[in-house]
Every structure is written in C-alpha cells, then in structure tokens.
Amino acid sequence: MSVELFGTSFNPWVDAAIRLQLVVGFMTVVVMGLIYAERKILARFHQRVGPQKTGPRGLLQSVADAVKLVGKEDLRPAAADPWTFELAPYFVFIPIFLGFVIVPWVQGWNVRLLELGILYFVAISSISIVGWVMAGWGSDNRYAIIGALRAAAQGISYELPLVLALLSAAMLAGSLQLDKIVEFQSAVPLIVWQPLGFFIFFVAALAELNRTPFDIPVGESEIVGGPFVEYSGIRWSMFFLAEYAGMLIMAFVGSSVFLGGYSWPFGEDFGLPFQMLLAAGKGGLFIFLIFWVRASVPRLRIDQLMGYSWKILLPFSFLQILINGFVLVYGLPHIILLITGVLSLGLLFWVTEGIVQRPLEPRRRRARPTIVQEAEVS
C-alpha cells in the first residue's frame, strides 16, 4: 500500500508525516503573517500606524518579535511545578496544530480527509484546554489559577454549542467529512440554510479561541494574562503561536462548513488558483471579523459568559438540530430552513437582551441619568 505525493510513492505514514510537516511549516509562516495583520488592522481601528520600523512597512515585525522571544531567558518561578509548567505549552500547541490534519485547503490538497473529520477536529482541539489548566496550575500564581479555572469552565461550556452547530451543518450535508461538506455547498453555501447555526458557531468559536468578548481567561485588565502570566521567552511564544494557529484553523473549518470553502461559487469549475483565492478570501474574512470584534466590544463577565452558553446558545443549537431533523425526515423544501433560521436568530437576539443579566437583579436598561435644571441661585 502506498500513497502518491509529488509524483512519488510513499508509505502512508511517511506520506502523512511529510504532509503534516509541510502544513505546519507553512502555517507557522502564515501565523506570523496573521500576527502582523492583526497589529496592522487593529492599528487602523485605533487610528494608529502600527508596526513600521522593521522592514518595509513593518513587514518583518513578527520575525523581530520571534527573534526577541527566542533570545529571552526561559524563566520558571521557584515554586512552580516543573513538569506541569514546562509541558503545558506543548499541550496547547500540539493539539491545535494536529487539527490541521483534516482541513481541506483546496481540492485534493490536504493531509488526511478523515471520515469523522469534524469529530476529530472537535476532540483534538479541546485537549488544549488541558494545557491551559496545566499552565495555570503549574505556575503557582493566583492570577494564573483563576485564569485556568475560567479557561476550563469556558472551554467546556462553549465546546457543546460549537459541536452542535457543526453537527447541524453536517446533518444537511450528510457527512462528517469536511471535503464532502464543502462539495455539498457548490451551489449554495450552508450559511444560507443555517444562519442560526453559523451565528452559534461564530460565537462559540470566539469563546473557544478566548478572543474578545470572551477573553475572560486571559483578562488582560483583570488577571493580567491569566495562565500565561509567569511564562516568558520561547514557551510564551508557543502559547502565542497556538492562539493564532487556533484562530486560523477555526477560520478554515468555519469557512469550509458554512461558507462553502473552496467550492462556492464556481470553485470546481475554475481550477486551483481560483480555489486558493476563495479559501484564502473566506478564511481572511472570518479572521477579519474576529479582529473587528476585538477592537470594538468589551469583555463579558464570567457569570454572563456561562449563562449565555447554557441558557441561550445550547438550547438554540438544539433547536437548529430539531429543525434540520424535521426538514430532512419529512423531506420539506430547504427554504423552510432559511425562514426558520432567520426567525430563530431573531428570537435569539431578543432573548439575549433579557437574559445576559445578573440573576435576581432587577432589569435596568438604558437608565440614563436625568438632567436637573439649574436651581435658582440667590
């Protein structure tokens, strides 16, 4: 048994190793580009210039950062648990990069198209939460412990809506294999039939990635970086790299499942270069949305975060699955999916208004201060 790669036959294991190596190597470079892009884009939102001194237009900023980080001393607090502390970055870093296995970049370009691709992705990416908890626990720092516990609670809560949203898309496509889902969307992307599912996926993805408004475990203004507060140098940069790699993979999975990946529109007719453009464009759009959200919304509080997941996102993702089930079992036209999807999305926004409040607290919305007219001055 052998597999064809670059016109040569390989043992399947060797082949998979080479492919994964290529993807990881390439993605590391892309991630560095992503860091530069985030700095530039956020700078635009802030009306700043962003990096500009390192290389032309600051293009080499990520390289300079990497060199600086590698050169830094790898500090470990005296009271830290050595094994937990030192191993934690790997537990965050490796699962996220293993997630790249199932992504269908363009037609025929992939590491392995697993039949249970979505299941594999969800399972492997949730391992990184273990790394967060290890980092927090091993650092012997109270901010880190609080951050780690927050990360665990948040990761577990948002895993469920994420899985269910992906599952509801897979129901329609009839497969958990990502390239089949992508090819299913060659006519109409799934976001049209699953607007609610896409919204839930996007929100849960933000939470999974610990991005604003769900950056509670990191909470730079409260717990000063959470689990990473004691890390420095190369270990810290591994966390950093993993964060952006996670964003990248989430963007590609999201665009494959909901936006039609490389296949919509006309991806299969125009060949590889056009498909690359589509994949990169959709992934980029997804990532830009994440940056945009980061620049404009405040952070939620932990109880609001949990409440939002369990009280709103989870029931609504069940609702989406229920609707899909009805449509599929009774063979109803797909337009019903669109209508119910939009309606239930509206319902979700409406319910959100009421529920993301502290329990047992009277609801006080837009209680604007009143203006007292100037009193008579004697």
Add this chain to the structure above:
Amino acid sequence: MVEVLSQTSDRSAEFETQDLLLNVGPQHPSTHGVFRMVMTVDGEVVRDVIPYIGYLHRGAEKLCETMDFRQGIGFMDRTEYLAAFNAELSYVMAVEALADLEVPERAQWIRMILSELNRLSSHFMFLGAFGVDTGVFGTPFIYAWREREALIDLFEEVSGDRMMYAYFRPGGVAWDVPVNFVDRVKEVLISSAQGIDDFDSLLSENEIFLARTQGVGSISAERAIALGMSGPSLRASGVDMDIRRDEPYLKYDQVEWDVITGEHGDVFDRYYCRVLEMRESIKIISQCLDRLAPGPILPEKMPRMLRTPPGEVYLRTEAPRGEYGVYMVSKGGNRPYRCKVRSSCLSNLQALHELTVGEYVADAIIILGSIDIVLSEVDR
C-alpha cells in the same frame, strides 16, 4: 455504620473551600497608578478588600510650607496631574482670599475656560481608561487620547507646558492667552463634541457594556454622602450637589448650564454622568468665549512678593473628580503656615470597600475605574 455516617459529615467539611488572597497592585494595569488592593476572593466573588495607599506620597502639603505662594502652585499641579488647572484654581483662589486680591474680569473668564477644558481632558482620560478596564482592546483609549491630545496641545500653547501648567497666579493668570485663543478653543470644542459622540456609539450604546456596568457597584445617596464622596461619583447616586452652582465662584452664576445627576449610583451612572457633564462643559466654554473681552489680566497694584495678613481660609472648587479644597493658614509673611489639600479622590476611594464586596473580581476592576482616582491626588 457510624463510621460511614461520620465520613459523610467529614466530606461536607471537605468541600468547604478556602478563600484566596489576591494581591492587586501596586503594579497592575487597572490600578491607574500605584494603588494596591488586597482582595479576598471566594472563587470569582470578592469577600473583602483592603486598599493600600501612599505609594506616591511626596509630601506636597509640607513642601508648600517652605515655599512662597507663587512656588506652591507647582505642587498643586503635581497633586492632580490630570486636571492641574482645577487644582491650581483652588490654591490661587485660597491665596487671593487670604490676601484679599481682586481678580480682573478677563482673568476670571480665562480661568473658567481653562478649568472647563481641563475637565474635558480629564474626563476623556477617564473614558479611555474605563473602556480599557471593561476590556475593549485599546480602542476607547486611543480615541480618548486623540481628543485629549488636541486639548493638551491647546494648553501647551497657552501655558507652555503640557501637564504642569503653573499658569494661574494669585491675582490672575501668568500672561495673556495667545491671540488666536478663541478660534483654537472653538476648533477643539468641535473635535471634543465629536469625540463624545464617538464614545456614545462605542460604549454607551453597547449591549455588553451595559450588561457589564448597569446594576454593578451601586451605592445609595445616603451612604455616598456619609462616606464623603463628591463630584460625579456622588451625583450619580442622585445627590444634586455641585459647588459650581451651589457656591458660585468665578463666573459660573453668569452662564447657563445644567447639573447632571444619576439615579442608581451604579457604575454605568457614574460613567454616563461624566459623559453628560462633558457636554455641559462644552456649553459653558462656548458661553465663556462669547464673554471674553480684552482687559487686564492681573490687578493694578500687584506686589512683587505677595505677603498675606494672618488668617485662615478653606476654599473649595468643583474639580473633575469632585470637591478639591485647599485649607490654608497664614501667620503673615510670604508663605503659608499650613496648606492642606482636601482631595476628592481620597474621599471617593473610601467607598471602594462598600462598592466592591460581594461583586465579581472583574467588577471590582471596573468599580475602581468608575470612581476615577488619581493616585497622586490621593497620596499627595
């Protein structure tokens, strides 16, 4: 059997968790300077807060006693570096009350314009820092900085310094404002009004911001008064008190403006009172600009070295953070015998314990931010 029972009862004791002692500060991104609070947290809920102050104590009050009245202005700048004009104002007005000096009209209008402009810049600083406390990555901070930069450029044109102005002098102001002052202020007012609108759409109408701030850290009017709070933090609780209106100094009784009060005394009201207050400041300044007429800026007979007769005076003004009072005793001569600053930040900080206990850790940060302290004014 008995052992099993006793084991279960032991287990309930086993689940009792220990409170965590969390040290926030003095080096922490959200303490707005060098402020330290030791929080006892039970999971995410704050059970106790012990504030520690004094990291920035420089003995400004004591140093004032060794300097003559003109030199003391510099120390007042440094107690309240975000609203130095307002701090200077209290000091020079106290000196004027002691020395019985009459301040010319033009100087009074200039003082009023600059104090209100400084209120704007100080509140912009609050808005930016508060936005960062609530967790927006940098955007409100940079927006606030942009507006504050325009204001500070103007202050630099007037006084020659961006932070420690030392421009108000006993009897008037140090020198006249630049010739294009009125036009420049009008320019800045337009950009500031735009900046406030930006903040309204960025924060005040944001659902997450409202969910985070409304109903958090409430304090009743009675408790706020009892703790000696003042300024917007007090008015947010519904207390209708503003020294500019109640004890009019400068020319505040000659302009049209409103006092802003809140209703709930929560974090959102403290935030929004300030936003509305900035709009009022803009109203005040534009009226002052119309009234600014040419004239002298210092009294006719100003002694080279100012000496005051013996006496004592307490003079308070409405600074951006509340009542900024100066208690001054003179035993004759050219320097104060005692100069005590009544700091609004220190009094407002008294409420921290009451506001924070029982709230979440994340809320403790925004509550501290909403009181809007300047540590150099707390410690002096």
